[in-house]
Amino acid sequence: MTEQTTERRAHTSTRADDGYFGPDSMSWRLFADPASKLGGVAAILLQALNPDMMRLFDQTTSLYVDAAGRAERTARYIDTTIFGDREHADFAGASVRRMHAHAVWTDPRTGRELRADTPDWLLWTHNTIVWGVLRAADAFGPRLTAEEQDTFVFEQQLAAEFVGIDRSTVAATRAELDEYIDAQRDWMALTLPAAEITRTLRKPVLRGNPLTVWTGVVIQDGILSLLPDWALLLYGIEGRPMNLRSAAKTTRGLIGAARRNEGYEQTITELTTRVDTHPYRKVRTRG
Template sequence: MSVQDAMTDAGTEHDGYFAPDSVSRRVFADPASKLGGMAALLMQALNPYMMRVFYNATESHSDAAGRDERTGRYFETVIFGDRAHADAASASVRRMHVHATWTDPVTGEILRADKPEWLAWTHNTFVYALLRASQEFGVEISPAEADQFIVEQLVAARLIGIEDASLLPSNAGELQEYIDGQTHWLALGVEAAEVTRNLRKPVLRGNPLTVWTGVIVQDGVLHLLPDWARLLYGIEGRPMNLRKAARTTKHLISGARKSKTYKQLVDEASARVQDHPYRKVRSRAAVQ
């Protein structure tokens, strides 16, 4: 299926790009998606070129909490918002990518955040990590639905500016092949090590139960990474600990899942979209 076909199918008979019964909404509404997002950030940081741009041409690297909040708001807008909000959000992100450039002082090479191959790495790792989190932490998704999720997310890829379909897998087998095929150019640079420090180093201060939960969940996130990524981060030597943490994390996520119904989670996400910075697009459209 082409990216354009995916966009057409996703928007049938409702005002957003993702239908109420889409696999994407089910995945993003689940608490496990937050952990998948954390794992995706760890994988994305292993792109040394993008990290140089990110670290040297933006202020986001020094505002981890704000960056995470903005990222969460963006995906909520795209997945649960109407098309006007999603289009405004994606246009904003594309503008930031266009302006994010950095010139290597040694080689003189100009690195651009909107390079298609780097955008594809960011998109594909996000899809991969969300599926890994779903599979490990109890979201009920069949292999066919996993493939459907990958196809649905072609919409998100197009919105962010990825036009080359050859960079975008369309099923789980192709996605795994893509992820494994990128290892020859990935690396852990100083910029990535600093930016991801809080995702890899647990906070050991405060309430003991909170500390314990944080350590367990953080190790559960690290368990989601491919073996080669754990090798680059220097944590490949404790797979049994990470697997044990993942099992405990699954129980914790199951408890969080029971605290609210799926409908409540979707309704809350949809309501938050109306308070996002893109909320004015609806009133502008009404005036026009």
């Protein structure tokens, strides 16, 4: 038993439980891997191509003012539902459902009501995250068998229920997930709000430390390499296949180095400690 394993077990022994997934799950394995963060960004880029979702968020959230804060809260929500104990995972899901229920806007020109809790939108958001994590694993590791990929997709059906998605509507295998993502392209579009929040894809910031700038641009292009061809076309960057392939190769090396330096046990210890101390929503102590 390694020192980190002992440390993690000592820590998790003080928790109520290991949550809905646990140490032996594919969900812990993949969401603890550094590649999943890049897959999560790819998922956000896909989500931004849902035109009605972006119109609603443009009207009801501080999407541009606090983009970093929103990204941090989203990451904390995923960490809480995956690595937190069951009570905190349930509480995080209930909090997001309440937030979605209040995000409503009526188009003054058409009278059409747009709601964040629209089932198709929830399903799109969920499936892009699962797909993005798997695509990142395809490109940057860890190498997975077909059975392991299907297991991850199946486990994430439970994660879909946290936000109110009917489990029977969610993909159960990698093949079903790929088919679902491909089938959505006919109703996707690049709206002005989506163009605003993704403008650095077309014009990266090149100021600052040269090594930092280079690494950032390479990883950004590595993320773009995960997207389907139709999404690259919508974002106007489909003409850079050689650049993206080269960036993907370099990004794989960077992620591999991060994986070796951090190690799975160390990452799990850090994640569970952070979730226990700073969950998405803290469960108040009840008398």
